[in-house]
Amino acid sequence: MKTRKSKKLYKKALAVMPGGVNSPVRAFRAVGGNPLFIAKAKGSKIYDVDGNEYIDYVLSWGPLILGHAYPAVVKALKKAVEKGTSYGAPTSLEIELATLVKKAFPSIEKIRMVNSGTEATMSAIRVARGFTKRNKVVKFEGCYHGHVDGLLVSAGSGGATFGIPDSLGVPQSYISETIILPFNDTEAFKNTLKQHWKEIACVIVEPVVGNMGCILPKEEFLKTLREETEKYGIVLIFDEVMTGFRVAFGGAQQYYRVKPDLTCLGKVIGGGLPVGAYGGRKEIMSLVAPEGGVYQAGTLSGNPLAVTAGIETLKVLSKTSTYKKLEKTMQSLERGLKDAAKQAGVKVKFYRAGTMFCTYFTEKEVIDAQTAKTSDTEAFKKFFWGMLKRRVYIAPSQFEAGFISLAHTEKDIEKTVKAAYETFKEL
Numbered sequence: 469m470k471t472r473k474s475k476k477l478y479k480k481a482l483a484v485m486p487g488g489v490n491s492p493v494r495a496f497r498a499v500g501g502n503p504l505f506i507a508k509a510k511g512s513k514i515y516d517v518d519g520n521e522y523i524d525y526v527l528s529w530g531p532l533i534l535g536h537a538y539p540a541v542v543k544a545l546k547k548a549v550e551k552g553t554s555y556g557a558p559t560s561l562e563i564e565l566a567t568l569v570k571k572a573f574p575s576i577e578k579i580r581m582v583n584s585g586t587e588a589t590m591s592a593i594r595v596a597r598g599f600t601k602r603n604k605v606v607k608f609e610g611c612y613h614g615h616v617d618g619l620l621v622s623a624g625s626g627g628a629t630f631g632i633p634d635s636l637g638v639p640q641s642y643i644s645e646t647i648i649l650p651f652n653d654t655e656a657f658k659n660t661l662k663q664h665w666k667e668i669a670c671v672i673v674e675p676v677v678g679n680m681g682c683i684l685p686k687e688e689f690l691k692t693l694r695e696e697t698e699k700y701g702i703v704l705i706f707d708e709v710m711t712g713f714r715v716a717f718g719g720a721q722q723y724y725r726v727k728p729d730l731t732c733l734g735k736v737i738g739g740g741l742p743v744g745a746y747g748g749r750k751e752i753m754s755l756v757a758p759e760g761g762v763y764q765a766g767t768l769s770g771n772p773l774a775v776t777a778g779i780e781t782l783k784v785l786s787k788t789s790t791y792k793k794l795e796k797t798m799q800s801l802e803r804g805l806k807d808a809a810k811q812a813g814v815k816v817k818f819y820r821a822g823t824m825f826c827t828y829f830t831e832k833e834v835i836d837a838q839t840a841k842t843s844d845t846e847a848f849k850k851f852f853w854g855m856l857k858r859r860v861y862i863a864p865s866q867f868e869a870g871f872i873s874l875a876h877t878e879k880d881i882e883k884t885v886k887a888a889y890e891t892f893k894e895l
């Protein structure tokens with residue numbers, strides 16, 4: 469595999485950007501070696517600057533559910549750009565996108581567009597605090613909600629509920645308002661609420677965890693979150709930035725039939741442009757400025773380009789045939805990868821929710837951060853490079869989810885499964 473040009477660009481990039489990238493995981497640190505620099509992408513394929521073609525299962529970390537450069541999205545964007553890229557004033561497009569989102573997510577009565585998932589979660593927490601007049605946030609170990617100060621926290625030792633900052637630059641005082649609990653642990657959750665409910669404004673959760681691979685909630689876990697938060701007047705926030713339109717059209721809340729108070733969206737609803745959104749119950753969202761006293765604003769929020777890409781994407785997703793095709797492709801991939809591992813004699817655990825998935829190199833059931841850590845990351849590293857060599861681009865970390873798109877064909881899946889079998893054999 470020729471990567472001379474990527475290597476040269478990486479060297480240049482390192483001189484002008486921290487780690488040579490604009491977002492850490494792109495730098496391949498978890499797998500070693502040089503990141504690929506990308507020249508273009510189309511459908512299910514991505515092309516690096518050395519001219520190599522790969523089947524792409526990263527899809528910009530989830531947003532591109534229709535595949536790269538989907539014709540209707542490109543066409544609409546070209547038209548939109550001619551009319552100006554941003555006005556800083558309301559447009560009818562924003563109403564159209566809000567209406568499309570509401571159709572998929574009935575729990576969202578009112579919605580506010582922002583520019584990233586991070587902004588969505590940060591703002592949703594602020595509204596929850598304004599609404600409850602309480603300060604503390606409950607989050608779960610291994611869930612990622614963007615780089616919000618108070619959420620960059622990892623569990624302290626000894627199963628204590630008080631965490632330690634996960635990043636330099638986060639004051640201990642910021643995370644003193646965050647309570648961190650293990651995912652899928654219903655008892656720990658109940659006990660914590662019983663003790664601390666008077667101080668807790670909200671509980672934020674990835675209903676299916678996509679940021680430590682792909683971890684499914686136990687049957688009763690999400691239901692317990694709903695019942696208990698309701699009992700104590702705590703706002704339940706589903707961070708569906710990744711799961712929205714991925715686990716199902718109406719996200720994990722549709723699939724698991726649990727209705728949160730607030731929902732955060734991003735990724736897919738921007739169709740590949742920078743977008744986030746948060747919304748939910750009317751009486752909570754009415755507190756957002758200018759209707760209410762919770763301040764939140766954005767120069768480029770709801771800009772016509774991002775909103776147009778979102779509208780065109782959601783239009784395609786609104787057709788039931790879309791999810792039928794996605795499901796069929798995903799089933800082929802699931803079957804193929806499981807068979808390939810079995811035939812090669814490699815023990816893995818494979819999980820998926822809708823069109824997001826993960827293959828863990830472990831024999832243990834993965835149910836939370838601790839069990840996810842039982843994965844053999846050295847085996848994953850070899851798997852990553854083996855797949856890349858065979859022109860399959862997967863996320864360069866064991867703890868990231870994989871994604872498929874509408875553009876992935878049965879032939880893509882066949883090639884991928886063959887590559888996986890050959891790579892598994894090498895481990």
Ligand SMILES: *Cc1c(COP(=O)(O)O)cnc(C)c1O
Pocket residue numbers: 583584585586587589612613614615674678679707708709710711734735743744
């Ligand atoms: C990606 C992601 C975010 C952060 O979104 P950005 O647009 O990267 O800020 C937040 N929550 C979840 C669940 C995500 O997957």
